Amino acid sequence: MSSSRLGLRLAACLLNISEARRKHIVENIARAALLEKNGQKHPEVSVLNIFSDQDYNRSVITIAASVDELGDSVLAACLEAFQSVDMEVQEGIHPCLGAVDLIPIYPLSGVGVEECGAVARSLAKKLVLHVPGCSVFLFGEADLPRKRSLVQRRKQLGWFTRRDFSALEWDLGATPARSCGLTGVGASPYVMNCNVTINSEDLALGKELASAIRGSNVHGLKGVQAMAFPHEGKIEIACNVESFEAQGTEETCKDAQYMSYTVHGDRFSYVSPHYIETRVKELARERGITTLGKALIGFTPNECKNCAEYAIKEGIGEFWKMRGGIFM
Numbered sequence: 011m012s013s014s015r016l017g018l019r020l021a022a023c024l025l026n027i028s029e030a031r032r033k034h035i036v037e038n039i040a041r042a043a044l045l046e047k048n049g050q051k052h053p054e055v056s057v058l059n060i061f062s063d064q065d066y067n068r069s070v071i072t073i074a075a076s077v078d079e080l081g082d083s084v085l086a087a088c089l090e091a092f093q094s095v096d097m098e099v100q101e102g103i104h105p106c107l108g109a110v111d112l113i114p115i116y117p118l119s120g121v122g123v124e125e126c127g128a129v130a131r132s133l134a135k136k137l138v139l140h141v142p143g144c145s146v147f148l149f150g151e152a153d154l155p156r157k158r159s160l161v162q163r164r165k166q167l168g169w170f171t172r173r174d175f176s177a178l179e180w181d182l183g184a185t186p187a188r189s190c191g192l193t194g195v196g197a198s199p200y201v202m203n204c205n206v207t208i209n210s211e212d213l214a215l216g217k218e219l220a221s222a223i224r225g226s227n228v229h230g231l232k233g234v235q236a237m238a239f240p241h242e243g244k245i246e247i248a249c250n251v252e253s254f255e256a257q258g259t260e261e262t263c264k265d266a267q268y269m270s271y272t273v274h275g276d277r278f279s280y281v282s283p284h285y286i287e288t289r290v291k292e293l294a295r296e297r298g299i300t301t302l303g304k305a306l307i308g309f310t311p312n313e314c315k316n317c318a319e320y321a322i323k324e325g326i327g328e329f330w331k332m333r334g335g336i337f338m
Contacts (some may be wrong), residue, residue: 018054018076019120020318021129023084024201024308025071026112028102028191029095030062036069042090043073043083044327055083056321056329058314061307065241067102068111070203072308072330074318077121081133084113085140088193092141097191103239104248105170107178108191114150114160115197118315122274126197127151134182134195143187145180149196153181160196160250161235167192170237199253199273200314203307204283206247206290209300213238216245219293223249223286231267231281231289244302247290253278253311271311280311 025043029035040057055075062069075083088110095109113133115126130152138144147167149160164170167178176185178192186192208216216238224230233252238245256270256277268279287304294301309317321329 018319018322019078020074020118020315020322021077021080021121021126022058022072022074022116022118022200022314022318023080024112024114024116024203025073025084025087025110026106026114027069027071027091027095028067028097028100028106028109028111029091030064030067030069030102033062035094036060036062036071039069039087039090039094040071040073040330041328043071043087045086046082047086051327052079052083053325054079054322056318056327058317058321058329059308060330063104063241065102066104066239067100068104068106070307072314074118074314074321076322077117077125077129080115081129081136084115085133085136088113088137089140092144092190096189098188103241106191107167107169108186108193109189110193111191112160113193113195114201115152116200116311116314117273118200118311118318119273122276123151123197123199127154130195130197137193137195138183141190143184143190144193145178145183145186145190146193146195147179148181149194150198152196160194160198160201163194163196199255199278200280200311201253202251202280202283202310204249204251204286204304205307206249206287206304207241207302208245208247208290208294209302210245210294211240211243213240213245215297215299216247219290219297220247222293223247223289225252231286234281234286249286251280251283251286253280255279269310269312271315273311273315278311283310
């Protein structure tokens with residue numbers, strides 16, 4: 011059953027929290043998203059997935075809701091997170107600047123990215139109002155009028171290397187409190203996360219492979235940003251896979267490099283997780299090593315939409331339990 015027949019206009023937030031080693035904390039943050047201020051359950055909100063990585067000390071909580079409910083739902087989860095995660099003592103391999111590190115809002119069905127940008131801006135204003143010491147930088151459709159991408163903002167802020175908050179330039183809020191750090195809030199077409207592990211401990215080699223598949227590389231994969239990290243004794247190529255407006259016939263090429271979907275009348279494409287794994291495997295083989303598989307952090311865009319429709323139609327708030335969650 012389509013969301014239009016359900017009467018729902020759906021959006022999702024892939025909430026990035028700088029905590030993974032205390033499972034009960036992560037689940038408390040997820041459950042907070044399901045409750046209204048009066049303690050009653052949000053009728054049109056579901057936590058679809060929790061992905062937590064011990065080495066990274068980072069969790070991605072997929073919250074789906076009607077676009078009218080999503081902002082308050084994510085706000086509740088963030089309030090819980092700021093009470094539970096302290097950046098002064100946080101440790102992990104993955105770069106981060108905030109206890110709540112990223113709040114990206116994505117359209118799923120019946121809503122455009124501009125409206126998601128308005129939700130993100132409203133949420134950012136509420137965050138700095140409700141959380142003393144919370145500071146926000148904006149990206150994508152929330153960053154008006156410049157609409158700078160998350161990649162641009164991260165580079166400007168030194169996201170990959172900096173944990174000193176004193177020199178940061180933020181968009182909303184006061185000087186970042188050391189316990190809170192800096193939070194990114196924005197909106198864009200869906201961004202998928204896909205990681206491929208190579209059978210090597212050589213970080214330099216991993217960085218070489220990540221650079222080779224990056225969309226900014228002339229021979230790279232369109233819409234893919236990639237980084238290499240030590241992970242569980244091997245090297246993981248961590249990819250953010252952006253959706254982009256579909257043009258021409260490139261998305262139907264014979265090698266099935268692209269997958270497509272439509273939301274609110276706009277057609278988007280993205281590089282398939284299978285193709286990313288295949289390309290990393292080819293590049294690794296050229297260097298005499300193998301790969302050890304891939305991990306999809308949550309869902310593809312269509313999977314997210316379909317799960318959201320089902321969960322909300324059936325009133326399943328803790329949908330992640332049906333999937334078993336993914337704690338690694």
